[in-house]
Amino acid sequence: MRTTAHRVLVGSLLGFLILGQTATSQADEPAGDPGAPAADKPGLELATLLKTELQGVEGTEVIVSRVSIPAKTSLPRHWHPGEEFGYVLEGSVTLWQEGKDDIMLREGDVLGVPLKQVHTAVTGDEGVVILVFRVHEQGKPERVLVE
Numbered sequence: 001m002r003t004t005a006h007r008v009l010v011g012s013l014l015g016f017l018i019l020g021q022t023a024t025s026q027a028d029e030p031a032g033d034p035g036a037p038a039a040d041k042p043g044l045e046l047a048t049l050l051k052t053e054l055q056g057v058e059g060t061e062v063i064v065s066r067v068s069i070p071a072k073t074s075l076p077r078h079w080h081p082g083e084e085f086g087y088v089l090e091g092s093v094t095l096w097q098e099g100k101d102d103i104m105l106r107e108g109d110v111l112g113v114p115l116k117q118v119h120t121a122v123t124g125d126e127g128v129v130i131l132v133f134r135v136h137e138q139g140k141p142e143r144v145l146v147e
Helices: 004-019
Strands: 045-053 060-069 082-097 103-106 110-113 119-122 128-137
Touching: 060 082
Parallel strands: none
Antiparallel strands: 045 060, 060 128, 082 103, 082 110, 082 119, 082 128
16 A cells, blocks of 8 residues: 555656646756766756655655766666656667666656666667656765766
């Protein structure tokens, strides 16, 4: 059975999808994450669209980002201190997760990456644009790189 926190989370995520960018939107600002691989990946774009406390779940925040990964790119392996959800807006990508089968995702597909699951995204001949939702404890880094 779902907990109240899960119901609040799902309701909040649906609300973000329906409302899109709001007055608190930061669409043109980079994610600002020191672990972000943007500096060494030409063409990679990370834009934070929304960063806010998840109402009703103290100490938890939601970060909504638009991630554009160019063709023939592999992001560094990493994990998140919370759950990650994505919706493929355009293109295609392979989601690699440690200990799991690869998942090919195309426009219109959704994905979920569990808490602290080591993973990466790999593009082929075309790039991808993904709307990403991260739900995690406030004050934690958005991602942790894995050697």
